[in-house]
Amino acid sequence: MSTKRGSGPTDTRRVHDQLFIDGTYFNTTCLLVVCTAEHVVAWHWCTREDSDSYTRLFDQIPAPLIVTTDGQQGALKAIRDTWPQATIQRCIVHVKRNIQTHVTLRPQLPAGKALRQLSLKLLRVTTPEQAATWLVLLQQFHGVYGPWLNEKTYKADVPADQVPAFARTNKAWWFTHHRHRRAYKLLEKLATSGHLFTFLTPPEGVTTPVKATTNCLEGGVNAQIKALARHHRGMFDEHQRIAVDWWLYTHTQLPDDPISIARQQQWGKVGLAKVTDLINQQQPDVGREDGRPATYDTGIDATPTNSMGIRRGWLGR
Numbered sequence: 001m002s003t004k005r006g007s008g009p010t011d012t013r014r015v016h017d018q019l020f021i022d023g024t025y026f027n028t029t030c031l032l033v034v035c036t037a038e039h040v041v042a043w044h045w046c047t048r049e050d051s052d053s054y055t056r057l058f059d060q061i062p063a064p065l066i067v068t069t070d071g072q073q074g075a076l077k078a079i080r081d082t083w084p085q086a087t088i089q090r091c092i093v094h095v096k097r098n099i100q101t102h103v104t105l106r107p108q109l110p111a112g113k114a115l116r117q118l119s120l121k122l123l124r125v126t127t128p129e130q131a132a133t134w135l136v137l138l139q140q141f142h143g144v145y146g147p148w149l150n151e152k153t154y155k156a157d158v159p160a161d162q163v164p165a166f167a168r169t170n171k172a173w174w175f176t177h178h179r180h181r182r183a184y185k186l187l188e189k190l191a192t193s194g195h196l197f198t199f200l201t202p203p204e205g206v207t208t209p210v211k212a213t214t215n216c217l218e219g220g221v222n223a224q225i226k227a228l229a230r231h232h233r234g235m236f237d238e239h240q241r242i243a244v245d246w247w248l249y250t251h252t253q254l255p256d257d258p259i260s261i262a263r264q265q266q267w268g269k270v271g272l273a274k275v276t277d278l279i280n281q282q283q284p285d286v287g288r289e290d291g292r293p294a295t296y297d298t299g300i301d302a303t304p305t306n307s308m309g310i311r312r313g314w315l316g317r
Contacts, residue, residue, distance in 0.1 A: 016041070017208045018089075019064040020217040021057075021075055023049035026229060027237060031244065032057050037208075037216045039253045045241060054078035065206050066198055068214055070094040089198035090190055091214040092122050102183035111145045115183045122196070131197045138187055149184060151176040221251070239275050 016036055023032045030049050034041045034057060042060050046053035051074040063083035069075045070091045079086060099119035103112035118137060125131050142149075153176045155163060167174045175181050190196045199210040225244050229235075232243060249255055265271055 013062065015062045016064040017202075017206045018066040018068060018210055019061070020068045020211075020214045021054070022070060022214055022217050022222060023053075023072065023075075024222045024225065025049075026240065029237070029241070031225070033217060033221055033248070034061060035217050035221055037211060040221060040248050040251045041253075043245075043248050050074040051077040051081070055082050058082040065203050066210060068211065070214055071098070087198050087203050088193075088195045089210065089212060090195040091212070092125075092196065093213045093215065095119065095186070095190065095196070096123055098186055099183045102179045102186075109177075109180070111141075111148060111177065111180050112183075114141055114145070115180060115187075118187065125197070125200075128197070128200050131200055135191055138191055141184065142188070145180075145184075149175070149177055149181045221248075236275075242271060242275065 019034050019036060019041060021032070021034050023030050025031075028047070030046050030053070032044045032046060032049065032053055034043065042057060044053060044057040046056070049072055054075050055078045058078055059082065063086045065087065066089055067079055067083060067086045068089040068091060069079070071094055076088075079088060096119040099115055103115050107113050107116050118134070118141065121134055121137070125134055152173045154173045155167065155171060164174070166178075199212040202210045225247060228243060228247055229240055232240070235243060250258075262268065
């Protein structure tokens with residue numbers, strides 16, 4: 001998978017206690033960001049959020065003691081391959097959202113209501129004792145609803161027009177309550193792997209408080225970048241990436257003095273030349289030799305004319 005442009009500055013020697021990773025999408029690109037609770041560490045532009053892109057990002061950074069993720073499969077694979085010694089903390093807010101996706105916000109069946117309550121109680125766990133109590137509740141749920149979750153529906157017993165879409169191919173049977181089963185299996189897998197409560201029992205060497213969510217990344221970085229892109233939504237793709245790169249760079253731990261950077265870039269001339277070339281590549285019909293106007297442009301001519309454009313004067317009631 002081909003990647004787009006570059007990555008951010010990184011400290012290639014420092015081992016962080018905890019790093020947060022996530023991806024956010026723009027028009028045609030995806031931005032992967034790694035940060036601590038206080039500052040941006042590195043970032044990488046790519047076309048999609050997959051293991052190859054995350055691996056390219058992780059290769060720049062020493063493995064942290066703890067990495068917190070929302071559970072994206074590409075990120076998990078890259079962590080296993082690149083940072084196998086790092087301990088994983090799954091974002092418990094995303095776990096709660098995943099359960100909600102399976103059982104809905106207002107489940108009607110008793111099992112769905114119980115799973116919904118388990119996901120809400122997970123957010124309130126703050127001590128090892130509360131974590132142990134939550135794990136007991138999960139075991140009790142399986143004791144009550146385990147046989148129900150294992151119920152199967154056979155294709156031969158269902159009219160052809162009532163066979164669910166996911167079972168139309170080669171399946172002879174499927175789990176009757178597959179959504180509830182998926183929700184429970186997710187909680188069971190995370191509880192078994194130990195990825196839910198790493199923040200309560202961090203590995204040896206961690207000296208700073210450990211967070212259980214990726215909120216500091218999603219709210220502190222991704223939301224700010226999205227606001228920047230929204231407020232300047234007229235920018236071309238490459239111009240937008242440069243603006244986002246600058247924002248990310250200024251939020252690293254020790255960014256260089258902006259004046260010295262401006263001098264290196266000849267006070268914007270280097271960047272302007274690059275952006276101009278890339279804009280012309282994205283908009284090849286600008287400046288046609290026969291004088292025809294561009295198909296797309298970046299503004300509206302405010303000069304009064306006799307055309308159907310902007311006019312001055314009273315238009316009546």
